[in-house]
Amino acid sequence: MVFSSLDTSAKNSALNLLQLSLPSPLTIVVLAPHPDDFDAIAATLRFFHRRGDVIHLAVLTTGASGVEGGYAGAHTDADKAALREQEQRASCAFFGLPLERLSFLRLPTDEKGNPRLDVDNHERISDYLLSRTPDLVFMPHGNDSNVTHQRTYALFRAVALAEHLQLWAVLNQDAKTVAMRTDLFTSFDAATATWKAAMLRLHQSQHQRNLNTRGHGFDDRVLSINRKCAVDLKLGDDEYAECFELERFG
Template identity: 30%
Template structure:
């Protein structure tokens, strides 16, 4: 019960002074997205409405969970192995509700996740295998009191996306397995202290709640009606506005090494890189990474 109250209080949806929803990603057609988080239920609380919306628009969405949440209980009757099995099944059910195509469990111990080269390599491998256009994860650098696993996965994902997954000489053993380097185009950071990308999820809140309810081991027996009531109370305490899930958006620029044709003068590659970066601003505020 205490865990649910703590998580609910920090759901990253905003309905008060939040700006209007940002321009939707995937305007030219469905994309492939990968949500990479630390524990079962992280994604449903963070971005369940966004994932439901993406799946409803024909996107292909994959989940990667670094741990199986094997420490997430106050019930002394559970072993870590028993709890992990329960929480993995809960996560699979939540994915079915949302429309997620596949969930991958990396099996790291809950509470001991480290943003080391091993974890980064696992993430790079999956990015090269599934080749997502968009990746969503925790903001590993947000200030304040937060879970060490959330920080670790957020940092590891960022380090995997830039530059490791893009450059073939990082983890070259992947090429021997037929996994080529890959460019991720967009990174969305959940739980950010300064979100600048806002997804209108009002039409998908019931689906989000249904997915959260799949994680019954974490809810202290709360019902859908109770969840909805808590949500409505939260909304009533805010000013009128749209219901959104909010993220920090990072647009990953293509490297000049990638966009420059072989043998082309350096200035040609520079012009192409500049052209590729035009029009990437969400109200001109999202950050870019590249080089």
């Protein structure tokens, strides 16, 4: 099953995706808690896209709470949701993902804007996965301080176990990941980082919010994680890497 050579019990066993011999074609699902989580792992997804693998993106929530009040004239949650979804469409077009493979699930949320862990949301995730039968499912790691990231993983895991799905979960490092094991990484160079930064800046509401609140852009925030990953892995030549923990189901 795709990563058959992986031994997660071994130390320093991280595999470089670019050096693996993988079956083809693969069906890949990205469960993005918010608009822009797809873009955080764009280098890895471009690797699969260029191989001819089929990628489907499901954005679980609107991410309206991540837009500053009044930005680009957006004051209501509906306005903010529409803005963020348009940013995701623009970034997917930049990436080259066919828009028919982009779905906005808009899962019902609790009062804090996090998707509910209830039967309805479980069924919606189940229906989405069962209709696509993926080999790999990408999402942020569940050990994360962001509650929507936590619940995305929890909903996925509950469905995978209930439906006895046979697949690999590929859990990516994020700015708010608390801790994770690195089983897999995608190294990339400065030219790819420039491409990825341009894609990230298409999420203009997030880019401006980061500039206003953190003093650096959304692109710098994500790429700083990738630089640290490369340093931790002692890659040498490549300055950047996207890091993942793998979990096998079935």
